[in-house]
Amino acid sequence: MKRFFCTLLAGFLGITAFAQEVDANNQNKFDDFMYRRGNVYRSASGIPGPEYWQNSADYVIEAELDDVNNILKGKMTMTYHNNSPQELEYVWMYVEQNRFTEDSRGTLTTPIAGNRYSGDTNGGLTITNLVAKSKGKESGKYLISDTRMQVFFDNPIKANGGKATVSMNFEFKIPEEGMDRMGQYKTEDGITYSMAQWYPRAAVYDDVVGWNTEPYLGAGEFYVEYGNFDYKVTVPHDFIVVGSGELVNAKDVLTKNEINRLDQASKSDKTVYIISPEEVGNTSVTRPVQNGKLTWHFKMENTRDVAFAAAKNFIWDAARINLPSGKKAMAQSVYTKESNGNDRWSRSTEYTKGSIEHYSSMWYDYPYPNAVNVASNAGGMEYPGVSFCHAKSWGADLWDVTDHEFGHNWFPMIVGSNERRYAWMDEGFNTFINYYSTVNFNNGEYTSDIAKSRNRVMWFRWKGRESISTYPDVAKAMNLGYTAYYKPATGLIMLREYILGHERFDNAFKTYIRNWAFKHPQPSDFFNCIENVAGENLNWFWKGWFVGNGNVDLGITKVSQYDDNSTIITFVNKGDIPMPVVFKVFYEDDSSEIKTLPVEVWQRGNEWKYLLKSPKKVKIVDIDPGRFLPDIDSTDNTWIKEE
Structure with a gap:
């Protein structure tokens, strides 16, 4: 062994001296990129460990x-369950109506010109x-600090x-402009109140950072504990209330006719x-009464939040939802005459x-027992169980927003x-599943461009773009739609359609959902779960697409006849992200076939020669025939034989 080693070393040194320079390999693109080791x-x-714990409220x-x-005035009792291994001397709660004040962090970090998350500044929550x-x-x-409250x-x-x-x-004044999330919609015959973030609620205490207390600023949404809710809403007698969960006192607040119609709807696939x-x-x-007030009583189990809506001029319709388990739920919609119409909100329940x-x-x-669109x-x-969608949406726009919000x-x-931290884990995943829902709905009545990744190449090439991993409140306004929605959705479509295939991806994604249902996953949990179930090391993909800010850029530099029975195709990776090469070969006899080169062809360098064994003459070679890659330079993705 010693003699062999010395001989090998001498030979290596000789070659090195002769070559003088060696191109670096691409191992850094395939290396681990974050701490992903498991613990109890x-x-x-990528699934909860044997000692996973989670608090609840x-x-x-x-x-x-x-x-x-x-x-809105209220009184509440929160019962907090500490399942953690530590005693807790205090709990943190969110009091998000404090966002609607002049000196809130959210108001003070809103541009002078305003943005989507501008809101009223004359509100705030009073606690007694x-x-x-x-x-x-x-x-x-x-102790109250902005939109957080610490209770000792x-x-x-x-x-x-x-x-x-x-x-x-x-108690708080209901905002007219509630940061495009809640508030008042004024109609000819009254106000529709969309009520959310309406009660103090427990922040998450977890095994990763302890208390999650990021302030409510704007783009960053919510992170709250799961629990059971028993809530009552008292309104003037002429109001209708819809809310998260199940209405448990229908006989007190509805007429017999309305109760009968709800029963009819629960058995009907038509609205x-x-x-x-x-x-x-x-x-x-x-x-049921003509004066005074009525109290609407709702319950919901194992949910992270509840919301409700109220108005005295609601049109209200419903239909049955059929679930694969055999269980039933009910789709419902409430809207006013301004939104009524055959291609408007009268289709909302069908969409839901x-x-x-x-x-x-x-x-x-x-x-959940109900799904209510407001x-x-x-x-x-x-x-x-409740979505607030704009009253002036209709047609394809109403389908899109309804489908997205219920997703x-x-x-x-x-x-x-x-x-608050990882908008891509909800907005991006949801945008991804929205694509398949739209393609599936009503035999393709509406279309979706989410999978048309080349439509977004201009943004991918823009120097001002930001990474998916950018926190939503940090991302530039013009980037948020891409970092949180389109880029992660594009990544998952690539993973399903181009890299893993339907069966491997679906097995992994369903395992992630099933194991983290009603729990709190981190990005590393998602990455680990997909890799383990799919059986694929995807460091290069997570690192390049989800954490990094580089681009995909594959190409063909040369196609040449090697001998009578084979052709050499030279591929190049000019981008920052390695990617398998799926390509379609068209022959002069008008036949064709699809081939795939694994991502490992780019481990040692950025050029790869592939020997295509076929006596047929090659006419066209086309990379990514399904057009799933957002290749920033597609001019060299297709080679066509010169006549």
């Missing part, structure tokens, strides 16, 4: 809507009568299953009116039903990722 909480296989809330002064109770001892100490306990909450309660009264356009405003027909049935069939069963002031915003029930309502 999160396994290296249950809520009992009573709220009352003052439609004269546009104020707060009592925090743990192990029998009460405390009233709390005199006795720490026990680890591994300890419980504590936080009770308080709260059924609960309150028809002709009945709106006729309280003798639509309301189609969207949820598709996602349930393709990915994971819808877990014609709102919000352009499009999602909450568990969010899977990301991040079922799979509870951190929207």
Whole structure:
């Protein structure tokens, strides 16, 4: 062995001296790029570990809507469950109505010219009568910092299953402009109130950073704990209320006719009116009482949030949702006469039903009893079981926004990722599944360009672009649509259609959803899960597409006859991201075939010669015949034999 080694070393040194210079290989593009090792909480296989824990919070809330002064008042008790291995001396809660003040961090970081997340600045949350109770001892100490509230306990909450309660009264002025997420929509016959972020709620305490307390600024959405909700909303007698979860006192707030119609809708695949356009405003027909107030009572289990909407002039319709498990749910829509019409909101329930049935069939069963679409002031915003979509959307636009917002029930309502930090794990994943939903709906009634990655090449080539990993509140306004929505969706489409194929990808993606349903995954959990189930080291892909800011640029430099039975095709990788080479060969006899070169051809260099064994004469070689790659220079992707 010693003699062989010395001989080999001498030969190597001789070659080195002769060559004088050796091109570097591409190992750095394939190396690990972040800490992804497993532990007892999160396994290296990308699923929760044997000691994974997660805290939770249950809520009992009573709220009352003052439609004269546009104020919501409420009282609540949160029961906090500490399943962590540490005692907790305090809990952090979000009080996000404080975003609507002149000196909130969100207001002060909004450009003077404004943006989508501009909102009212004359609001804010008032907290009174707060009592925090743990192990029998009460405390009233709390501290509010912008959109966060820290509540202290005199006795720490026990680890591994300890419980504590936080009770308080709260009140706020309902914003007219609620950052395109909530607020008031004024119509001829009244106001539609879209109510979200309307109660103090627990922030997430996890095994990664401890308390997640990023302030509510604008683009960054939410990261909150799961729990059970029992909430009541008191409104004037002539109002209709719809909300997350199940209405449990229908007999108190609906007429017998409306209850019968809901029952009919629960058995119908066609839309059924609960309150028809002709009945709106006729309280003798639509309301069980003619004066005073009514309290609407809802319950929802294992959800991270609840939202509701209220108006006195709702048209209301519904239809059955059929789920793969055999269970049923109900699609519902509420809208006013301004949005009514055959190609307008009268199709909303059909869209809602189609969207949820598709996602349930393709990915994971819808877990909630209802899915309610509200014609709102919000352009499009999602909450568990409730979506706020703009009242002036219709046609393809209404389908797109409805499909997108209800797609969010899977990301991040079922799979509870951190929207404040990783918008791509909800917006990007959702945009990805939206593509297949649109292609599937009503025999292709609407089209989607999400998979047409070359339409976005101008942005990929722009020097001002930012990485997917850019936090949503950090990303430039012109970049957010790409970093959070289009680029991650394009990446997943490439992964499914170009790199892994349908079966391997779907197995991995479904495993990710199933194992992280109602839990809190991190980016590393997603990467690990996809790799383990698909059986593929994708460091080069995650590093290049999701974390890096480079581009894909494959090409063909030469096609030459090697002998009578073979042709040499020379491929080149000019981009920053290695990529398998899927190419289609057309022969002079008009036959064709598709070939694939693995990504490993780029490990040692950026040029690869492929020997195509065929006696047929090659006429055309075309890279990416399905056009799934956002190749920034497609001029050299196709070689055509000169005549």
